[in-house]
Amino acid sequence: MSEVKNKLDLLQWLGPDMSIKVLTHLDDPCDLVRVSTLSRSWHQFVIENGLCKHLCLKMFPELSGVGHVIEVENMIEPVSNMLGSSSNWECLKRNHKVYAFLACGLTPSISGNCISDAISASSTDNYPEESVLNTLDPRDRTDFRASYWSSKGESDPSVPETLVYKLTSKICLITEIHVQPFKAYFQPGLPIYSAKAVRFRMGRPKYPTELESAEVDDIIANHMFGGNLWTYTSPEFPMLQENCLQKFKLPEPVLCIGGVLQVELLGRVQKQEMDQLFYICISHVQVVGWPLLPAYDVKIHHPSGKCTLKYCPQTDCCMSPTRRGDSSSPSRLRNFTTSIMQRGVRRWEQILIAALLGPGAVVVDE
Protein backbone atom coordinates (compact mmCIF):
# COMPACT_ATOMS: atom_id res chain seq x y z
CA MET A 1 0.00 0.00 0.00
CA SER A 2 1.76 3.08 -1.12
CA GLU A 3 0.99 6.75 -1.27
CA VAL A 4 -2.47 8.08 -1.60
CA LYS A 5 -3.44 7.78 -5.22
CA ASN A 6 -5.11 10.72 -6.78
CA LYS A 7 -8.57 9.33 -7.21
CA LEU A 8 -8.64 7.45 -3.95
CA ASP A 9 -10.96 8.88 -1.37
CA LEU A 10 -8.90 9.40 1.75
CA LEU A 11 -11.82 9.09 4.06
CA GLN A 12 -12.76 5.77 2.55
CA TRP A 13 -9.33 4.56 3.51
CA LEU A 14 -9.62 5.92 6.98
CA GLY A 15 -13.00 4.39 7.48
CA PRO A 16 -16.19 5.89 8.81
CA ASP A 17 -15.11 6.27 12.43
CA MET A 18 -12.02 8.25 11.64
CA SER A 19 -13.90 10.26 9.04
CA ILE A 20 -16.46 11.23 11.61
CA LYS A 21 -13.67 12.28 13.92
CA VAL A 22 -12.17 14.56 11.27
CA LEU A 23 -15.47 16.11 10.37
CA THR A 24 -16.50 16.73 13.94
CA HIS A 25 -13.49 19.00 14.26
CA LEU A 26 -15.09 21.41 11.83
CA ASP A 27 -16.53 24.33 13.75
CA ASP A 28 -18.25 26.21 11.01
CA PRO A 29 -21.57 24.77 9.85
CA CYS A 30 -20.89 26.18 6.38
CA ASP A 31 -17.88 23.91 6.06
CA LEU A 32 -19.95 20.92 7.01
CA VAL A 33 -22.65 21.78 4.50
CA ARG A 34 -20.06 22.18 1.76
CA VAL A 35 -18.55 18.84 2.69
CA SER A 36 -21.95 17.27 2.16
CA THR A 37 -21.91 18.50 -1.44
CA LEU A 38 -18.63 16.86 -2.39
CA SER A 39 -20.09 13.67 -3.78
CA ARG A 40 -23.06 11.37 -3.32
CA SER A 41 -21.37 9.16 -0.79
CA TRP A 42 -20.25 12.14 1.25
CA HIS A 43 -23.71 13.64 1.10
CA GLN A 44 -25.08 10.42 2.45
CA PHE A 45 -22.35 10.14 5.03
CA VAL A 46 -22.89 13.58 6.50
CA ILE A 47 -26.63 13.13 6.68
CA GLU A 48 -26.63 9.56 7.94
CA ASN A 49 -24.35 10.40 10.79
CA GLY A 50 -26.27 13.47 11.83
CA LEU A 51 -23.15 15.61 11.73
CA CYS A 52 -25.02 18.89 11.45
CA LYS A 53 -27.08 18.01 14.47
CA HIS A 54 -23.94 17.09 16.31
CA LEU A 55 -22.35 20.44 15.49
CA CYS A 56 -25.46 22.34 16.44
CA LEU A 57 -25.66 20.64 19.80
CA LYS A 58 -21.97 21.24 20.32
CA MET A 59 -22.52 24.93 19.71
CA PHE A 60 -25.76 25.16 21.65
CA PRO A 61 -25.99 22.42 24.23
CA GLU A 62 -29.20 24.03 25.42
CA LEU A 63 -30.80 22.79 22.24
CA SER A 64 -30.50 19.20 23.29
CA GLY A 65 -33.92 19.32 24.86
CA VAL A 66 -35.35 20.86 21.74
CA GLY A 67 -33.60 18.40 19.48
CA HIS A 68 -35.39 15.63 21.15
CA VAL A 69 -38.76 17.13 20.53
CA ILE A 70 -38.10 17.69 16.84
CA GLU A 71 -37.07 14.12 16.47
CA VAL A 72 -40.08 12.79 18.25
CA GLU A 73 -42.29 14.79 15.98
CA ASN A 74 -40.61 13.53 12.89
CA MET A 75 -40.92 10.00 14.11
CA ILE A 76 -44.67 10.26 13.99
CA GLU A 77 -44.67 10.17 10.23
CA PRO A 78 -43.08 6.74 9.71
CA VAL A 79 -45.90 5.09 11.66
CA SER A 80 -48.26 5.67 8.81
CA ASN A 81 -45.61 4.99 6.24
CA MET A 82 -44.88 1.50 5.01
CA LEU A 83 -41.34 2.15 3.86
CA GLY A 84 -39.59 2.48 7.19
CA SER A 85 -36.10 3.00 5.85
CA SER A 86 -36.86 5.67 3.31
CA SER A 87 -38.85 7.79 5.72
CA ASN A 88 -36.06 7.49 8.22
CA TRP A 89 -33.84 8.85 5.50
CA GLU A 90 -36.28 11.71 4.94
CA CYS A 91 -36.17 12.33 8.64
CA LEU A 92 -32.39 12.44 8.64
CA LYS A 93 -32.35 14.73 5.64
CA ARG A 94 -34.70 17.10 7.29
CA ASN A 95 -32.64 17.08 10.45
CA HIS A 96 -29.56 17.82 8.41
CA LYS A 97 -31.12 20.88 6.86
CA VAL A 98 -32.77 22.14 9.99
CA TYR A 99 -29.70 21.82 12.13
CA ALA A 100 -27.38 23.28 9.56
CA PHE A 101 -29.69 26.22 9.30
CA LEU A 102 -29.98 26.63 13.03
CA ALA A 103 -26.27 26.40 13.56
CA CYS A 104 -25.63 29.04 10.98
CA GLY A 105 -28.41 31.36 11.88
CA LEU A 106 -27.87 31.44 15.58
CA THR A 107 -24.18 31.47 15.87
CA PRO A 108 -22.61 34.59 17.23
CA SER A 109 -19.17 33.25 16.54
CA ILE A 110 -19.28 34.08 12.89
CA SER A 111 -20.18 37.71 13.40
CA GLY A 112 -18.21 40.01 11.27
CA ASN A 113 -18.39 43.10 9.21
CA CYS A 114 -21.81 43.22 7.60
CA ILE A 115 -21.23 46.06 5.20
CA SER A 116 -21.21 44.98 1.61
CA ASP A 117 -21.05 48.43 0.06
CA ALA A 118 -21.41 52.15 0.60
CA ILE A 119 -24.45 53.62 -1.11
CA SER A 120 -24.40 57.33 -0.55
CA ALA A 121 -23.39 60.30 1.55
CA SER A 122 -25.42 63.40 2.22
CA SER A 123 -22.62 65.52 0.87
CA THR A 124 -19.09 65.02 -0.36
CA ASP A 125 -16.45 67.70 -0.59
CA ASN A 126 -14.04 66.46 -3.24
CA TYR A 127 -15.52 63.68 -5.27
CA PRO A 128 -14.21 61.04 -5.91
CA GLU A 129 -11.08 61.48 -3.80
CA GLU A 130 -13.11 61.95 -0.65
CA SER A 131 -15.95 59.60 -1.54
CA VAL A 132 -17.80 57.57 1.06
CA LEU A 133 -16.36 54.44 -0.55
CA ASN A 134 -13.15 55.22 1.26
CA THR A 135 -14.80 54.43 4.57
CA LEU A 136 -14.90 50.79 3.57
CA ASP A 137 -11.13 50.65 3.83
CA PRO A 138 -9.85 50.46 7.40
CA ARG A 139 -6.67 52.31 6.56
CA ASP A 140 -6.60 56.07 6.64
CA ARG A 141 -4.06 56.15 3.90
CA THR A 142 -3.54 53.81 1.00
CA ASP A 143 -0.49 53.82 -1.22
CA PHE A 144 -0.10 57.46 -2.07
CA ARG A 145 -3.36 58.95 -0.96
CA ALA A 146 -5.31 59.50 2.19
CA SER A 147 -8.44 57.38 2.47
CA TYR A 148 -11.45 59.08 4.06
CA TRP A 149 -14.79 60.62 3.34
CA SER A 150 -15.32 64.32 3.80
CA SER A 151 -18.52 66.26 4.01
CA LYS A 152 -18.87 69.68 2.46
CA GLY A 153 -17.94 72.58 4.68
CA GLU A 154 -20.58 74.41 6.67
CA SER A 155 -20.35 77.55 8.71
CA ASP A 156 -23.09 76.23 11.00
CA PRO A 157 -21.70 73.41 13.15
CA SER A 158 -25.12 71.93 13.80
CA VAL A 159 -25.65 70.78 10.22
CA PRO A 160 -25.66 66.95 10.28
CA GLU A 161 -24.51 64.45 7.67
CA THR A 162 -25.58 60.94 6.83
CA LEU A 163 -23.81 57.98 5.30
CA VAL A 164 -25.80 55.08 3.92
CA TYR A 165 -24.52 51.55 3.59
CA LYS A 166 -25.74 48.35 2.07
CA LEU A 167 -25.45 45.26 4.26
CA THR A 168 -24.34 41.83 3.22
CA SER A 169 -27.76 40.32 3.60
CA LYS A 170 -31.33 41.51 3.56
CA ILE A 171 -31.66 40.24 7.08
CA CYS A 172 -28.89 40.89 9.54
CA LEU A 173 -28.64 40.90 13.27
CA ILE A 174 -26.55 43.90 14.18
CA THR A 175 -24.82 44.29 17.51
CA GLU A 176 -22.28 47.09 17.14
CA ILE A 177 -21.20 49.80 14.80
CA HIS A 178 -17.66 51.11 14.66
CA VAL A 179 -16.71 54.52 13.35
CA GLN A 180 -13.29 56.08 13.05
CA PRO A 181 -13.10 59.81 12.45
CA PHE A 182 -10.32 61.10 10.24
CA LYS A 183 -7.27 62.92 11.51
CA ALA A 184 -5.89 65.15 8.80
CA TYR A 185 -2.24 64.22 9.12
CA PHE A 186 -1.33 66.58 6.33
CA GLN A 187 -2.77 69.66 8.00
CA PRO A 188 -1.03 71.71 10.70
CA GLY A 189 -2.25 70.92 14.18
CA LEU A 190 -3.43 67.47 13.03
CA PRO A 191 -7.14 68.27 13.34
CA ILE A 192 -9.58 65.43 13.84
CA TYR A 193 -12.82 65.97 11.98
CA SER A 194 -15.16 63.98 14.17
CA ALA A 195 -18.84 64.59 14.80
CA LYS A 196 -20.34 65.55 18.16
CA ALA A 197 -22.49 62.43 18.22
CA VAL A 198 -23.61 59.55 16.08
CA ARG A 199 -26.93 57.82 15.61
CA PHE A 200 -27.86 54.84 13.48
CA ARG A 201 -30.89 53.92 11.50
CA MET A 202 -31.75 50.70 9.81
CA GLY A 203 -34.31 49.83 7.25
CA ARG A 204 -34.89 49.25 3.64
CA PRO A 205 -35.21 51.15 0.42
CA LYS A 206 -38.70 52.44 -0.25
CA TYR A 207 -38.76 50.80 -3.63
CA PRO A 208 -37.40 47.29 -3.79
CA THR A 209 -35.10 47.79 -6.73
CA GLU A 210 -31.76 46.08 -6.54
CA LEU A 211 -29.38 48.39 -4.75
CA GLU A 212 -26.67 49.25 -7.17
CA SER A 213 -23.87 51.09 -5.55
CA ALA A 214 -22.18 52.05 -8.75
CA GLU A 215 -23.41 55.59 -8.44
CA VAL A 216 -22.23 57.13 -5.27
CA ASP A 217 -23.22 60.53 -6.42
CA ASP A 218 -25.40 61.95 -3.66
CA ILE A 219 -28.10 63.48 -5.74
CA ILE A 220 -28.55 60.56 -8.07
CA ALA A 221 -28.64 58.10 -5.22
CA ASN A 222 -31.42 59.94 -3.51
CA HIS A 223 -33.46 60.18 -6.63
CA MET A 224 -32.91 56.63 -7.73
CA PHE A 225 -33.97 55.00 -4.58
CA GLY A 226 -36.62 57.44 -3.52
CA GLY A 227 -35.23 57.39 -0.03
CA ASN A 228 -35.35 54.72 2.59
CA LEU A 229 -37.82 53.55 5.13
CA TRP A 230 -36.27 53.43 8.54
CA THR A 231 -37.58 50.84 10.89
CA TYR A 232 -35.09 51.32 13.67
CA THR A 233 -33.42 54.37 15.14
CA SER A 234 -30.74 53.99 17.71
CA PRO A 235 -30.11 56.30 20.62
CA GLU A 236 -27.48 58.99 20.20
CA PHE A 237 -23.94 58.10 21.11
CA PRO A 238 -21.44 60.85 21.88
CA MET A 239 -18.39 60.69 19.67
CA LEU A 240 -14.89 61.41 20.87
CA GLN A 241 -12.58 63.68 18.99
CA GLU A 242 -9.98 60.97 18.80
CA ASN A 243 -8.32 59.17 15.95
CA CYS A 244 -9.40 55.69 16.89
CA LEU A 245 -12.00 53.15 15.87
CA GLN A 246 -14.84 54.01 18.22
CA LYS A 247 -17.21 51.21 19.06
CA PHE A 248 -20.88 51.93 19.56
CA LYS A 249 -22.69 48.97 20.98
CA LEU A 250 -26.42 48.89 20.42
CA PRO A 251 -28.44 48.44 23.61
CA GLU A 252 -29.87 45.25 22.15
CA PRO A 253 -28.97 43.33 19.02
CA VAL A 254 -31.17 44.67 16.27
CA LEU A 255 -32.62 42.81 13.38
CA CYS A 256 -32.20 44.84 10.25
CA ILE A 257 -34.70 43.76 7.65
CA GLY A 258 -34.04 45.30 4.30
CA GLY A 259 -30.28 45.51 4.35
CA VAL A 260 -29.75 49.26 4.61
CA LEU A 261 -27.99 51.06 7.43
CA GLN A 262 -27.51 54.77 7.91
CA VAL A 263 -24.89 56.46 10.02
CA GLU A 264 -26.01 59.90 11.15
CA LEU A 265 -23.28 62.29 12.13
CA LEU A 266 -24.74 64.92 14.38
CA GLY A 267 -22.98 68.18 14.99
CA ARG A 268 -19.55 69.27 13.83
CA VAL A 269 -16.60 70.11 16.02
CA GLN A 270 -13.68 70.87 13.79
CA LYS A 271 -13.11 73.92 11.67
CA GLN A 272 -10.74 73.81 8.76
CA GLU A 273 -8.19 76.54 9.16
CA MET A 274 -8.03 77.40 5.49
CA ASP A 275 -11.65 78.31 4.96
CA GLN A 276 -12.98 78.53 8.53
CA LEU A 277 -15.74 76.04 7.72
CA PHE A 278 -16.81 73.06 9.78
CA TYR A 279 -16.30 69.64 8.24
CA ILE A 280 -16.88 66.03 9.20
CA CYS A 281 -14.46 63.42 7.89
CA ILE A 282 -14.67 59.71 8.51
CA SER A 283 -11.95 57.24 7.70
CA HIS A 284 -13.64 53.94 8.47
CA VAL A 285 -17.04 52.42 9.27
CA GLN A 286 -17.76 48.86 10.31
CA VAL A 287 -21.05 47.20 11.10
CA VAL A 288 -20.70 44.19 13.34
CA GLY A 289 -23.24 41.46 13.40
CA TRP A 290 -24.21 38.47 11.43
CA PRO A 291 -26.44 37.87 8.49
CA LEU A 292 -29.35 35.55 9.23
CA LEU A 293 -28.60 33.38 6.39
CA PRO A 294 -29.99 30.55 4.68
CA ALA A 295 -33.50 29.98 3.86
CA TYR A 296 -34.75 33.39 4.78
CA ASP A 297 -36.33 35.48 2.23
CA VAL A 298 -37.97 38.79 2.83
CA LYS A 299 -40.98 39.78 0.92
CA ILE A 300 -41.98 43.30 1.67
CA HIS A 301 -45.52 44.35 1.08
CA HIS A 302 -46.35 47.85 0.02
CA PRO A 303 -47.88 49.99 1.20
CA SER A 304 -48.64 48.28 4.49
CA GLY A 305 -44.93 47.99 5.18
CA LYS A 306 -45.43 44.62 6.76
CA CYS A 307 -43.08 41.96 5.61
CA THR A 308 -43.27 38.26 5.34
CA LEU A 309 -40.39 36.26 6.56
CA LYS A 310 -40.29 33.01 4.73
CA TYR A 311 -38.38 30.14 6.17
CA CYS A 312 -37.82 27.71 3.37
CA PRO A 313 -35.72 24.71 4.22
CA GLN A 314 -36.18 23.51 0.71
CA THR A 315 -36.27 25.81 -2.23
CA ASP A 316 -38.50 23.56 -4.24
CA CYS A 317 -41.50 23.74 -1.99
CA CYS A 318 -44.50 25.72 -2.94
CA MET A 319 -44.39 29.41 -2.31
CA SER A 320 -47.67 30.42 -0.87
CA PRO A 321 -48.49 34.05 -0.31
CA THR A 322 -48.69 35.34 3.18
CA ARG A 323 -51.10 33.36 5.18
CA ARG A 324 -51.51 33.24 8.86
CA GLY A 325 -50.28 30.04 10.41
CA ASP A 326 -51.28 27.26 8.10
CA SER A 327 -51.45 24.53 10.65
CA SER A 328 -52.96 21.96 8.38
CA SER A 329 -50.15 22.03 5.92
CA PRO A 330 -47.46 19.44 6.49
CA SER A 331 -45.24 21.30 4.07
CA ARG A 332 -41.91 22.44 5.28
CA LEU A 333 -42.61 25.99 4.30
CA ARG A 334 -43.22 28.14 7.29
CA ASN A 335 -44.69 31.53 6.74
CA PHE A 336 -44.96 33.93 9.47
CA THR A 337 -45.70 37.55 9.32
CA THR A 338 -43.77 39.82 11.53
CA SER A 339 -44.25 43.47 11.81
CA ILE A 340 -41.03 45.27 11.61
CA MET A 341 -39.89 46.10 15.05
CA GLN A 342 -36.76 45.83 16.97
CA ARG A 343 -36.24 42.34 18.31
CA GLY A 344 -33.80 41.10 20.85
CA VAL A 345 -31.86 37.97 20.14
CA ARG A 346 -33.61 35.90 22.75
CA ARG A 347 -36.99 36.51 21.23
CA TRP A 348 -35.72 35.76 17.79
CA GLU A 349 -34.40 32.42 18.91
CA GLN A 350 -37.68 31.65 20.56
CA ILE A 351 -39.68 32.51 17.48
CA LEU A 352 -37.45 30.39 15.36
CA ILE A 353 -37.46 27.40 17.61
CA ALA A 354 -41.18 27.65 18.14
CA ALA A 355 -41.69 27.72 14.41
CA LEU A 356 -39.68 24.60 13.95
CA LEU A 357 -41.30 22.73 16.75
CA GLY A 358 -44.93 23.49 16.23
CA PRO A 359 -46.89 22.09 13.32
CA GLY A 360 -48.50 25.47 12.89
CA ALA A 361 -46.58 28.53 11.94
CA VAL A 362 -45.95 31.12 14.55
CA VAL A 363 -47.63 34.37 13.94
CA VAL A 364 -46.29 37.35 15.71
CA ASP A 365 -48.38 40.38 15.26
CA GLU A 366 -47.85 43.47 17.28
Add this chain to the structure above:
Amino acid sequence: MSGISDTERMITLKTVEGTLFDVKSSIAKDLKTVQAFIDDSDDDVTSPIPLPNVFTRELSRILDYLNNHHRFRSGIEKADEEMARYDAEFAKSMSHEELKALILAANYLNVKDLLEFLNQTVADVIQNKSVEFVRNFFGIENDYTPEEEEKLRNENEWAFNGVEQD
Protein backbone atom coordinates in the same frame (compact mmCIF):
# COMPACT_ATOMS: atom_id res chain seq x y z
CA MET B 1 12.67 4.48 40.88
CA SER B 2 13.48 3.98 37.24
CA GLY B 3 15.76 1.44 35.79
CA ILE B 4 13.33 -1.40 35.49
CA SER B 5 14.37 -3.44 32.49
CA ASP B 6 10.94 -3.15 30.91
CA THR B 7 11.09 0.61 30.33
CA GLU B 8 14.55 0.45 28.87
CA ARG B 9 13.88 -2.31 26.45
CA MET B 10 14.34 -1.41 22.83
CA ILE B 11 12.06 -2.59 20.07
CA THR B 12 13.18 -2.59 16.49
CA LEU B 13 10.77 -1.60 13.75
CA LYS B 14 11.31 -2.11 10.05
CA THR B 15 9.67 0.13 7.44
CA VAL B 16 8.68 -0.71 3.88
CA GLU B 17 12.03 0.46 2.58
CA GLY B 18 13.80 -1.79 5.06
CA THR B 19 15.05 0.97 7.36
CA LEU B 20 15.37 -0.06 10.97
CA PHE B 21 14.28 2.10 13.87
CA ASP B 22 15.15 1.37 17.48
CA VAL B 23 12.36 2.46 19.71
CA LYS B 24 12.07 2.48 23.49
CA SER B 25 9.31 0.18 24.60
CA SER B 26 7.68 3.04 26.46
CA ILE B 27 7.30 4.86 23.16
CA ALA B 28 6.26 1.68 21.38
CA LYS B 29 3.31 1.51 23.75
CA ASP B 30 1.82 4.52 21.93
CA LEU B 31 1.92 2.58 18.69
CA LYS B 32 -0.99 0.43 19.65
CA THR B 33 -0.73 -1.81 16.63
CA VAL B 34 2.87 -2.57 17.48
CA GLN B 35 2.05 -3.06 21.13
CA ALA B 36 -0.65 -5.55 20.22
CA PHE B 37 1.87 -7.43 18.15
CA ILE B 38 4.27 -7.48 21.07
CA ASP B 39 1.56 -8.67 23.43
CA ASP B 40 0.58 -11.40 21.03
CA SER B 41 4.13 -12.65 20.69
CA ASP B 42 4.33 -13.08 24.45
CA ASP B 43 6.82 -10.28 24.78
CA ASP B 44 9.37 -12.21 22.88
CA VAL B 45 10.46 -9.68 20.33
CA THR B 46 14.04 -9.89 19.38
CA SER B 47 13.87 -9.58 15.64
CA PRO B 48 12.70 -6.40 13.93
CA ILE B 49 8.95 -6.00 13.60
CA PRO B 50 8.02 -5.42 9.96
CA LEU B 51 5.57 -2.62 9.19
CA PRO B 52 4.48 -3.32 5.63
CA ASN B 53 2.29 -0.24 5.41
CA VAL B 54 4.60 2.33 6.87
CA PHE B 55 7.29 4.30 5.10
CA THR B 56 10.46 5.65 6.63
CA ARG B 57 9.43 9.27 6.28
CA GLU B 58 6.19 8.72 8.17
CA LEU B 59 7.62 6.55 10.90
CA SER B 60 10.37 9.04 11.45
CA ARG B 61 7.83 11.84 11.88
CA ILE B 62 5.64 9.79 14.16
CA LEU B 63 8.53 8.84 16.41
CA ASP B 64 9.69 12.42 16.43
CA TYR B 65 6.25 13.53 17.57
CA LEU B 66 6.01 10.87 20.24
CA ASN B 67 9.50 11.44 21.57
CA ASN B 68 8.87 15.13 21.89
CA HIS B 69 5.52 14.70 23.54
CA HIS B 70 6.93 12.24 26.03
CA ARG B 71 9.62 14.73 26.81
CA PHE B 72 7.08 17.53 27.31
CA ARG B 73 4.86 15.45 29.49
CA SER B 74 7.58 14.15 31.76
CA GLY B 75 9.25 17.44 32.27
CA ILE B 76 8.95 21.01 33.25
CA GLU B 77 5.96 23.25 33.90
CA LYS B 78 5.99 25.41 30.80
CA ALA B 79 5.52 22.27 28.76
CA ASP B 80 2.04 23.22 27.52
CA GLU B 81 3.27 26.28 25.65
CA GLU B 82 6.24 24.48 24.22
CA MET B 83 4.05 21.60 23.19
CA ALA B 84 1.62 23.91 21.43
CA ARG B 85 4.49 25.56 19.61
CA TYR B 86 5.93 22.24 18.62
CA ASP B 87 2.55 21.04 17.37
CA ALA B 88 2.05 24.15 15.27
CA GLU B 89 5.47 23.80 13.70
CA PHE B 90 4.89 20.12 13.14
CA ALA B 91 1.65 20.76 11.30
CA LYS B 92 3.16 23.52 9.20
CA SER B 93 6.20 21.52 8.22
CA MET B 94 4.18 19.11 6.11
CA SER B 95 2.73 19.48 2.67
CA HIS B 96 -0.82 18.24 2.16
CA GLU B 97 0.47 15.06 0.59
CA GLU B 98 2.70 14.43 3.54
CA LEU B 99 -0.14 15.16 5.92
CA LYS B 100 -2.35 12.61 4.26
CA ALA B 101 0.39 10.00 4.21
CA LEU B 102 1.00 10.63 7.88
CA ILE B 103 -2.64 10.16 8.79
CA LEU B 104 -2.70 6.84 7.03
CA ALA B 105 0.43 5.71 8.81
CA ALA B 106 -0.76 6.95 12.18
CA ASN B 107 -4.08 5.26 11.57
CA TYR B 108 -2.43 1.97 10.74
CA LEU B 109 -0.19 2.18 13.77
CA ASN B 110 -3.10 3.38 15.87
CA VAL B 111 -1.39 6.32 17.52
CA LYS B 112 -4.28 7.89 19.36
CA ASP B 113 -2.97 11.30 20.40
CA LEU B 114 -1.25 11.98 17.13
CA LEU B 115 -4.38 11.02 15.22
CA GLU B 116 -6.47 13.40 17.31
CA PHE B 117 -4.02 16.16 16.49
CA LEU B 118 -3.94 15.27 12.80
CA ASN B 119 -7.72 15.22 12.60
CA GLN B 120 -7.82 18.76 13.86
CA THR B 121 -5.08 19.71 11.43
CA VAL B 122 -7.01 18.31 8.49
CA ALA B 123 -10.16 20.10 9.61
CA ASP B 124 -8.12 23.31 9.76
CA VAL B 125 -6.85 22.72 6.24
CA ILE B 126 -10.28 22.29 4.70
CA GLN B 127 -11.88 25.05 6.75
CA ASN B 128 -13.45 27.69 4.56
CA LYS B 129 -12.00 26.20 1.41
CA SER B 130 -13.87 25.69 -1.83
CA VAL B 131 -15.50 22.42 -2.75
CA GLU B 132 -12.97 21.84 -5.51
CA PHE B 133 -10.10 22.26 -3.13
CA VAL B 134 -11.54 19.81 -0.64
CA ARG B 135 -12.32 17.27 -3.37
CA ASN B 136 -8.78 17.52 -4.58
CA PHE B 137 -7.37 17.21 -1.10
CA PHE B 138 -9.28 14.07 -0.25
CA GLY B 139 -9.12 12.61 -3.71
CA ILE B 140 -12.87 12.50 -4.15
CA GLU B 141 -14.50 11.84 -7.45
CA ASN B 142 -17.44 14.12 -8.06
CA ASP B 143 -20.28 11.84 -9.06
CA TYR B 144 -22.90 14.53 -9.31
CA THR B 145 -24.08 15.72 -12.68
CA PRO B 146 -23.60 19.44 -13.28
CA GLU B 147 -27.34 19.96 -12.87
CA GLU B 148 -27.48 18.13 -9.56
CA GLU B 149 -24.51 20.04 -8.32
CA GLU B 150 -26.08 23.31 -9.35
CA LYS B 151 -29.24 22.38 -7.48
CA LEU B 152 -27.33 21.48 -4.35
CA ARG B 153 -25.41 24.70 -4.42
CA ASN B 154 -28.52 26.76 -4.85
CA GLU B 155 -30.23 25.04 -1.97
CA ASN B 156 -27.27 25.75 0.22
CA GLU B 157 -26.21 29.02 -1.27
CA TRP B 158 -25.53 30.60 2.08
CA ALA B 159 -22.84 28.04 2.87
CA PHE B 160 -20.84 29.02 -0.17
CA ASN B 161 -20.37 32.67 0.64
CA GLY B 162 -17.03 33.97 1.69
CA VAL B 163 -15.13 30.87 0.73
CA GLU B 164 -11.43 31.23 0.09
CA GLN B 165 -10.54 31.31 -3.55
CA ASP B 166 -8.22 28.57 -4.69
